[in-house]
Amino acid sequence: MKWGRRHGTELAQRRLVWQSASLLLAYPDAAARDMRLGTVEALYDRLPDERAEPLRATVAHLRRIPVSEAARHYVETFDLRRRTTLLLTYWTDGDTRNRGTAMLAFAQAYRAAGTTPPTGEAPDHLAVVLEFAATVDPDVGGSLLAAHRHAIDAVHTALTERESPYAAVLGAVAGSLPAASDQDVRRARELVLAGPPAEQVGLQPFTLTVPPRRGTAGQGGR
Template structure:
């Protein structure tokens, strides 16, 4: 008898759901919870889907004020958990301006107008939405190139026991190969981010970065 290989979740669905889950939990995001449930219900229960269901349940059952406070404390006040991917790869240096320009060029090359919604082009929710809805191939390439940043963010949120950790677990579960077990393994990857002294300093406000004019 021939066994059928189990079906994995649609990466476009994983990326679109993750994009919303990593966005600031305003009223619009919270109103989308039934849509997130419905999208995930149509997918096979692989590791990424199970992780996202866990986070959506957190969104559903947590007081909105607490949700927003936790989001700000996690992503806006700590460089260790920044969602700006080029910060992990280029640090707070002039090189980051060029890296941001390269991401913007990928968006232009897609032939679509990408709405950054006032964010820098490397903001992870924007990259995920690009991969989900605009250009899956180019989006997958971007996520692959930023894999060290994604894995470091995953490890950081896991160490913190953050409720946002399952979302990064879901995103990283879509990437090929085994996940690195620790920071040393991530740093051994090709194109690894800068040394520890360049990442992980607090406090952090992305609006104050020197390259913010590249927005």
């Protein structure tokens, strides 16, 4: 995904959406929640209303509920349900040996852009990819997001069906990407129906979220 000068404003807005979504899709630990939400509010104030509104709605919801409730909902939504996992390679490879190679591709992309892959955080976690795209390399990061838009669309659909406050965030991310092709729509529909691959051939599911949980063990992708 390459951007010319005349698309600078569009790219700037996408980066604001990506950074906001990254912060909102991080585990809502008590120590950093208010700071993250304040940052998102400052970011979406620089966006046009149609792009800011989905982010604004999620921030408003998270501000209304206790941190403990937000954390419980996050775990139930993203860690305990296969159909709403934010681990992108889980959607393409499940718990198969191929997933190791797929995850390595994310780490290699980060290194090639001059940054160190996350330690203690899965490199394919959507929040990590969004932060990379927003703050390090929008071309490479945007391409990674676009290549996995079928997974992003599938999670968006599943969250919408569950009436989750996070559905708006996934919708904002999907809306920041190039228009879905017929193949993207078909693949997303198939994933919504079937969920991620479930074949078990030796790899343990990744359990870390962004940021790492303090004293809480996740159950990634189940």
